[in-house]
Amino acid sequence: MSSIDIRHAHSLPVDGARKAIEDVAAKLSERFGLQSNWVGDVLNFNGSGVDGAIELQPGQVHVTAKLGFLLSAMKGMVEGEIQRVLKEKLG
Template structure:
């Protein structure tokens, strides 16, 4: 099992950051049939082969995910796409 752990700085207000993460989660849900939900300031997401969370910290986002066996081979491209989306939404 492969894991992803990304820290991404941001300068958005908590409300703006939460909205941006929610927008990303909606797109992931539509595109990849992911389930997601908030637990405080952490958005948890999952689907077959992936389980993860996005934690909203004061000036940083922390994205962690565990990839199942089949998706482990795609860790590099998946991590690159996460970083791209974070840069689009939070830079």
């Protein structure tokens, strides 16, 4: 099992960052078929072969995920897609 740990800085107000994270989750859902839900300032997501969270912190977001066997082989691609979408939505 592989894991992903990404921190991405942002300068958005809380509401703007929360909306951006929802946009990130929507993109990841399209790409990887993930389901997501908010618990406080953490957007939990899961799907076939992945389980993780995007935590909204002051000035940054912290993405963590555990990848199952099949997605572990594509860790670089999954990580790259998450970083690309974070940059697109959070700057």
